[in-house]
Amino acid sequence: MIHVQAIDSLARRLAALVPPGLDEARADLTASFRSALQAGLRDLDLVTREEFDVQRCVLLRTREKIEELEQQVLALERSLEPNLAPDPAPKH
Structure with a gap:
Protein backbone atom coordinates (compact mmCIF):
# COMPACT_ATOMS: atom_id res chain seq x y z
CA MET A 1 0.00 0.00 0.00
CA VAL A 47 -1.91 -5.70 -3.26
CA THR A 48 0.69 -5.35 -0.57
CA ARG A 49 4.19 -6.70 -1.10
CA GLU A 50 3.46 -9.37 1.51
CA GLU A 51 0.35 -10.54 -0.37
CA PHE A 52 2.33 -10.56 -3.61
CA ASP A 53 5.11 -12.65 -2.05
CA VAL A 54 2.61 -15.13 -0.61
CA GLN A 55 0.95 -15.59 -3.99
CA ARG A 56 4.35 -15.96 -5.66
CA CYS A 57 5.19 -18.81 -3.26
CA VAL A 58 1.84 -20.45 -3.94
CA LEU A 59 2.47 -20.20 -7.68
CA LEU A 60 5.95 -21.71 -7.37
CA ARG A 61 4.65 -24.63 -5.29
CA THR A 62 1.83 -25.16 -7.79
CA ARG A 63 4.28 -25.15 -10.68
CA GLU A 64 6.48 -27.70 -8.89
CA LYS A 65 3.45 -29.91 -8.23
CA ILE A 66 2.37 -29.72 -11.88
CA GLU A 67 5.85 -30.72 -13.03
CA GLU A 68 5.81 -33.62 -10.56
CA LEU A 69 2.39 -34.75 -11.78
CA GLU A 70 3.52 -34.48 -15.42
CA GLN A 71 6.41 -36.81 -14.63
CA GLN A 72 4.06 -39.26 -12.94
CA VAL A 73 1.68 -39.24 -15.91
CA LEU A 74 4.61 -39.78 -18.29
CA ALA A 75 5.83 -42.72 -16.19
CA LEU A 76 2.33 -44.23 -16.16
CA GLU A 77 1.98 -43.79 -19.91
CA ARG A 78 5.33 -45.49 -20.47
CA SER A 79 4.37 -48.38 -18.19
CA LEU A 80 1.16 -48.89 -20.21
CA GLU A 81 2.77 -48.68 -23.67
CA PRO A 82 3.39 -52.45 -24.08
CA ASN A 83 -0.22 -53.09 -23.12
CA LEU A 84 -1.50 -50.56 -25.65
CA ALA A 85 -0.16 -52.40 -28.71
CA PRO A 86 -3.00 -53.02 -31.14
CA ASP A 87 -4.39 -56.50 -31.31
CA PRO A 88 -3.17 -58.41 -34.35
CA ALA A 89 -5.68 -58.70 -37.11
CA PRO A 90 -7.92 -61.71 -36.69
CA LYS A 91 -7.03 -64.68 -38.85
CA HIS A 92 -9.78 -66.19 -40.91
Whole structure:
Protein backbone atom coordinates (compact mmCIF):
# COMPACT_ATOMS: atom_id res chain seq x y z
CA MET A 1 0.00 0.00 0.00
CA ILE A 2 1.25 3.51 -0.73
CA HIS A 3 1.97 5.48 2.41
CA VAL A 4 0.04 8.64 3.24
CA GLN A 5 3.32 10.57 3.40
CA ALA A 6 4.06 9.65 -0.22
CA ILE A 7 0.63 10.87 -1.32
CA ASP A 8 1.05 14.11 0.64
CA SER A 9 4.50 14.65 -0.84
CA LEU A 10 3.24 14.09 -4.37
CA ALA A 11 0.26 16.42 -3.78
CA ARG A 12 2.62 19.16 -2.50
CA ARG A 13 4.90 18.72 -5.53
CA LEU A 14 1.94 18.99 -7.88
CA ALA A 15 0.74 22.12 -6.05
CA ALA A 16 4.25 23.60 -6.35
CA LEU A 17 3.83 23.45 -10.13
CA VAL A 18 0.93 25.90 -9.91
CA PRO A 19 1.82 29.26 -11.49
CA PRO A 20 2.88 31.97 -9.00
CA GLY A 21 -0.27 34.05 -9.56
CA LEU A 22 -2.37 31.32 -7.95
CA ASP A 23 -0.56 31.14 -4.59
CA GLU A 24 -3.78 31.67 -2.65
CA ALA A 25 -5.31 28.58 -4.29
CA ARG A 26 -2.26 26.39 -3.57
CA ALA A 27 -3.64 24.93 -0.30
CA ASP A 28 -6.96 24.12 -1.95
CA LEU A 29 -5.17 22.57 -4.92
CA THR A 30 -2.94 20.52 -2.60
CA ALA A 31 -6.03 19.15 -0.86
CA SER A 32 -7.70 18.47 -4.21
CA PHE A 33 -4.61 16.72 -5.56
CA ARG A 34 -4.35 14.63 -2.39
CA SER A 35 -8.01 13.65 -2.61
CA ALA A 36 -7.75 12.79 -6.31
CA LEU A 37 -4.61 10.73 -5.76
CA GLN A 38 -6.20 8.80 -2.89
CA ALA A 39 -9.35 8.14 -4.90
CA GLY A 40 -7.37 7.02 -7.93
CA LEU A 41 -5.17 4.69 -5.92
CA ARG A 42 -8.17 3.28 -4.06
CA ASP A 43 -9.73 2.31 -7.41
CA LEU A 44 -6.64 0.38 -8.48
CA ASP A 45 -6.55 -3.29 -7.70
CA LEU A 46 -3.31 -3.17 -5.70
CA VAL A 47 -1.91 -5.70 -3.26
CA THR A 48 0.69 -5.35 -0.57
CA ARG A 49 4.19 -6.70 -1.10
CA GLU A 50 3.46 -9.37 1.51
CA GLU A 51 0.35 -10.54 -0.37
CA PHE A 52 2.33 -10.56 -3.61
CA ASP A 53 5.11 -12.65 -2.05
CA VAL A 54 2.61 -15.13 -0.61
CA GLN A 55 0.95 -15.59 -3.99
CA ARG A 56 4.35 -15.96 -5.66
CA CYS A 57 5.19 -18.81 -3.26
CA VAL A 58 1.84 -20.45 -3.94
CA LEU A 59 2.47 -20.20 -7.68
CA LEU A 60 5.95 -21.71 -7.37
CA ARG A 61 4.65 -24.63 -5.29
CA THR A 62 1.83 -25.16 -7.79
CA ARG A 63 4.28 -25.15 -10.68
CA GLU A 64 6.48 -27.70 -8.89
CA LYS A 65 3.45 -29.91 -8.23
CA ILE A 66 2.37 -29.72 -11.88
CA GLU A 67 5.85 -30.72 -13.03
CA GLU A 68 5.81 -33.62 -10.56
CA LEU A 69 2.39 -34.75 -11.78
CA GLU A 70 3.52 -34.48 -15.42
CA GLN A 71 6.41 -36.81 -14.63
CA GLN A 72 4.06 -39.26 -12.94
CA VAL A 73 1.68 -39.24 -15.91
CA LEU A 74 4.61 -39.78 -18.29
CA ALA A 75 5.83 -42.72 -16.19
CA LEU A 76 2.33 -44.23 -16.16
CA GLU A 77 1.98 -43.79 -19.91
CA ARG A 78 5.33 -45.49 -20.47
CA SER A 79 4.37 -48.38 -18.19
CA LEU A 80 1.16 -48.89 -20.21
CA GLU A 81 2.77 -48.68 -23.67
CA PRO A 82 3.39 -52.45 -24.08
CA ASN A 83 -0.22 -53.09 -23.12
CA LEU A 84 -1.50 -50.56 -25.65
CA ALA A 85 -0.16 -52.40 -28.71
CA PRO A 86 -3.00 -53.02 -31.14
CA ASP A 87 -4.39 -56.50 -31.31
CA PRO A 88 -3.17 -58.41 -34.35
CA ALA A 89 -5.68 -58.70 -37.11
CA PRO A 90 -7.92 -61.71 -36.69
CA LYS A 91 -7.03 -64.68 -38.85
CA HIS A 92 -9.78 -66.19 -40.91
